[in-house]
Amino acid sequence: MTWLQTKQHDNGLTYLEVNTALCQAKIYLQGAQITEFKPSNQASLLWVSSANDYQPGISIRGGIPICWPWFGQSTQENWPAHGFARTKLWHVEASLLEHDIAIITLALSPQEFDCEYWPYKTQIRVKFELGKSLRVSLINQNLDTQAITLTQALHSYFPIDDIHQLKARGFLGSDFIEFAKGPFNQESDTVRFDRETDRVYANLPPVQYLESTQGTIEVRRAQSQSAVLWNPWIEKSKRLSRFLNQDYQQMVCLEAANVREDSITLAPNEQHTLMTEIRWKE
Numbered sequence: 001m002t003w004l005q006t007k008q009h010d011n012g013l014t015y016l017e018v019n020t021a022l023c024q025a026k027i028y029l030q031g032a033q034i035t036e037f038k039p040s041n042q043a044s045l046l047w048v049s050s051a052n053d054y055q056p057g058i059s060i061r062g063g064i065p066i067c068w069p070w071f072g073q074s075t076q077e078n079w080p081a082h083g084f085a086r087t088k089l090w091h092v093e094a095s096l097l098e099h100d101i102a103i104i105t106l107a108l109s110p111q112e113f114d115c116e117y118w119p120y121k122t123q124i125r126v127k128f129e130l131g132k133s134l135r136v137s138l139i140n141q142n143l144d145t146q147a148i149t150l151t152q153a154l155h156s157y158f159p160i161d162d163i164h165q166l167k168a169r170g171f172l173g174s175d176f177i178e179f180a181k182g183p184f185n186q187e188s189d190t191v192r193f194d195r196e197t198d199r200v201y202a203n204l205p206p207v208q209y210l211e212s213t214q215g216t217i218e219v220r221r222a223q224s225q226s227a228v229l230w231n232p233w234i235e236k237s238k239r240l241s242r243f244l245n246q247d248y249q250q251m252v253c254l255e256a257a258n259v260r261e262d263s264i265t266l267a268p269n270e271q272h273t274l275m276t277e278i279r280w281k282e
Ligand SMILES: O=P(O)(O)OC[C@H]1O[C@H](O)[C@H](O)[C@@H](O)[C@@H]1O
Pocket: 072, 081, 082, 198, 199, 228, 229, 230, 240, 241, 253
């Protein structure tokens, strides 16, 4: 059996299935969204809601949605939250297996760019490196004649056996904004969860740990000046699409990002790569 297969979900979405000596994974072409990553002999490292219905044109609730070229709500009324890249159809630009590491690059074709939202010539690619760890790089290049400014996030959803027991570590010394208030100084290294949490962190160290009874997930970021930590808790869970009321108990998002004051400005021809790498801590 080949290590890479192209398959189709019953609802029509195309995905890549990866099976190597080191891991199994699924990557949807819509949104360049990885929904499954399981290192061999270890548990899954990504969470997807069982309420998800994999419909064309609708972002999948889980895995790693790509938020681009803006994060959160747009300043423009009625523009989609988290940009347009997460619902567009990407194509496979390259795939190879090197020392058992699967390397797959997806790109967004120029015709998939929505000129209403983004009238600039830009190239974006997502490179997945799948081994014992998962590395995701969002590569932005400005092909325009003017500078462009964008915000972005790799919106990773992680599986947690019980949110009440979770200790998210590695936050000491950072600052965060929450619900339009702050910045607050993060005074302890560990964050615990007992309410809706929706923080944008700045000055955060490059590695955090999600420690729960099933193990510790290590989350690394590079060229990421911000990170978002999110759990919708009880009330917001009821309003979220493709999300069960009790799903908040089993997930947390820790997102490698460049948002708010940490937006990225690219001069003509300039390139920027946002990266996150996740693994089970040995
Ligand atoms: O429902 P979505 O558009 O996918 O957004 C899901 C969540 O994304 C981020 O983590 C934001 O900080 C949250 O405020 C938002 O609720």
